[in-house]
């Protein structure tokens with residue numbers, strides 16, 4: 001795996017870096033807390049070594065939202081994104097993103113999504129797509145801030161019958 005220098009942000013107090021095997025249990029735990037239909041552990045294992053699988057880890061400058069005393073280096077969020085070829089150009093796909101419930105609202109999601117988009121752009125993606133539940137206001141406004149626009153709707157995409165909105169951002 002290539003190692004990236006962690007991209008730190010003094011405001012959120014986390015650094016974003018590529019995921020490693022040792023992060024998987026923490027990632028899986030956050031996934032289970034975040035989603036009614038969580039990915040299985042093996043799904044995350046498959047994305048190890050993929051440059052778009054990133055984690056946010058607390059640093060020693062972390063404010064109270066993201067760290068408690070003595071827990072420097074805790075994984076508090078992750079994003080999984082990749083690129084797929086499509087008619088001669090690469091399309092990026094943000095497949096999964098979540099932040100530990102007690103660390104939300106502190107800028108970690110923004111930092112993860114920003115890092116994932118930079119990675120996808122670096123891989124030559126011309127655009128990026130993702131799916132989001134219609135009812136997921138927090139995620140929808142995060143994506144809106146990053147310039148994602150509603151392209152189409154997949155009715156009853158989720159197990160509970162909820163629609164998925166397909167959002168796209170062109171680079």
Ligand SMILES: CC(C)(COP(=O)(O)OP(=O)(O)OC[C@H]1O[C@@H](n2cnc3c(N)ncnc32)[C@H](O)[C@@H]1OP(=O)(O)O)[C@@H](O)C(=O)NCCC(=O)NCCS
Pocket residue numbers: 034035097098099100103104105106107108109110111131132133136137138139141142143145
């Ligand atoms: C979506 C999620 C990743 C955002 O992470 P976060 O660290 O809380 O987000 P940030 O603190 O970086 O906030 C970024 C933006 O998201 C939006 N946002 C975050 N929390 C919000 C809330 N409770 N209500 C409305 N908007 C919210 C805002 O636009 C915010 O920007 P602002 O601070 O300038 O207002 C997080 O809420 C989460 O893990 N949710 C559960 C998993 C999930 O739904 N993932 C998305 C699947 S498509």
